[in-house]
Amino acid sequence: VKDICKDHGISAETITEAGDPKETICEAVEKLKIELLVMGSHSRAALQRAFLGSVSNYCVHNAKCQVLVVKKKA
Template structure:
């Protein structure tokens, strides 16, 4: 009975990461500054695998619409491998702080996938890193953290690396 009460008291915290240095900074910051809270909580480290293929690395000679389904499947499989490597690295970072974290990856637009995961896992605190984009870049590229602040069904903490 006492254990059931402890489980109810545990908060659920999620840190969303990507391949950027800033998201790993947010994870480290969370573990160092919210350590006592994290020790008494369930920590979920989350990353999203894109659904679209970034053709930015190709030159203009290649037509992105000529890619075969096999090539698209191979690229998506590579996204999955990258996500799993990111999550393994995050688990190691957590372990170095004495924290056992659950890891999850989902396929989808990162900002929407994060908000859906918040709902799915009943997260109470979402931690994100800030890429520090200016107003113009945010207007054109969008901002995952800005979207999550306005759409996640929980408290959102955006961690910005000092300049």
């Protein structure tokens, strides 16, 4: 991914953190002053989302930056 971004003049960084994904991602956004968060979506069934929640949905509503959610091709 970093090579693809570099080829298009986009600065990208990969980090690894431990903890609850939703909270950890939003904390990293603030700590690193991220301008755009790009996330994938698993397209889980409604029942799974109700019980497990959606990391991408949480980040869309709580991250202190723009969030782009990319869905898998059908």
